[in-house]
Amino acid sequence: MIKINIKSTQNPTIIKFEFPDFITENQNFEFKNIDEAKNSPLAQQLFYLPFVKTVYISGNFIAIERFSIVEWEDVQDAVAEQIEDYINKGGKIVIVDENAPKKQPVTVYGETTPNPATLKFVANKLITKTAVEFKNIDETAPSPLAKELFGFAYVKEIFIDENYISITKYDLYDWNDITLELRSFIKLYIENGGTVLNEDYVAQNPKAEKQQITNFDSLDTTSQQIINILEEYVKPAVQADGGNILFDSYDETEKRVKVVLQGACNGCPSSTFTLKSGIENMLKDMLNDKDIIVEAING
The missing domain is CATH 3.30.1370.70 (Scaffold protein Nfu/NifU, N-terminal domain)
Incomplete structure (x- = not known):
């Protein structure tokens, strides 16, 4: 029995x-x-x-x-x-159709980030070509998966990029209590063919335009150089930590570079150190300008 x-x-x-x-x-x-x-x-x-x-x-x-x-x-x-x-009584739970196409098993694992409030859930397949961040459920029209995840009381923010989903939790909850449930839910959702992100919807979303530098050719030379440095040297590192960095603007008079931090980078205790000791020093050195200042703004 x-x-x-x-x-x-x-x-x-x-x-x-x-x-x-x-x-x-x-x-x-x-x-x-x-x-x-x-x-x-x-x-x-x-x-x-x-x-x-x-x-x-x-x-x-x-x-x-x-x-x-x-x-x-x-x-x-x-x-x-x-x-x-x-x-x-011998009842069947599931009747498997032998002729039905086999689902491809998906592996999803949790990976820590420098931000203790954010965990990175990594899949063994590409799930999106567009990086996108959601601060609340009202923003999730492009992502049915994000909308479902906000149904969990402990999910505060979501960032999705390439083959991973970074989830930021509320401080009230402990990762030890919720990681397995989140990992299982994401794995099941992807295996069942659920839509992670509607790329067409994102492309039409004005908020997402900020993430795509469509006016690169019309920017000043210094701004173009900053973007190239961020894309080549900085972005791969922050993506590995479950986050993202976006160029916002460059003020030539103040020598001030404004960037947007997303995912695990947003609110991370070490982000200020990374900006000042890492990115700012890199830009000063590579642009040969010791007066450059890097500032993060809210996404």
Whole structure:
């Protein structure tokens, strides 16, 4: 007889029902409604419960997201009993279509950054060609993934670039408690073919234009040199740390360079030191101008 273990998550609307053994083999499933759950008789049965919003099946667990009409503490034991009864009577969790295209497993791992509030989740595949930052859920129209991630109470800011997602958390939470849940969610989302970023939408977004230097040829020579230095020598280093740096402007009278820090670089305790002792000194040396000042502005 199979016995299920009930586990809460950091998202109060989602709860996990864990099995003693794996119930899928290198496959993850997400069902938003009963029609999507045609290959999962168990998920279809769960959708008859009026409070079930989404069913996730992965590894050794089934996770269910609820609508707000109930609290989990009132119904979780009954749901676990229903799942146990179904499985112990020989019910199928997932019916695998042998002719269906195989999903490509995705590896996602967490990587620390110099900013203790930011963790970098790295995938083994390219997920976007455009760097983009989201400060809140209202900005996430270009990124369905970012919108989903802001559903977690501990997610404060998101930065997405190339093959990684940098997530900044609120100080109230500890990475030890939330990293596994975030990593599993991102892995499942990408494997299921979810849209990480709508590149066309981003291109039409006025806020994103700042990130693309479209007027390079019309800039003064010094500004062009600064941009080239930042792109070649600085950006690769900050990207490796889960962040990004953007050229904003150069004031020839004040010799002041303004840049925008994103992702792990934004709010990092060491960012001031990096700006002054690293980037500023580099520009002074490479441009042979000891009066240059580098200043970070809010993105």
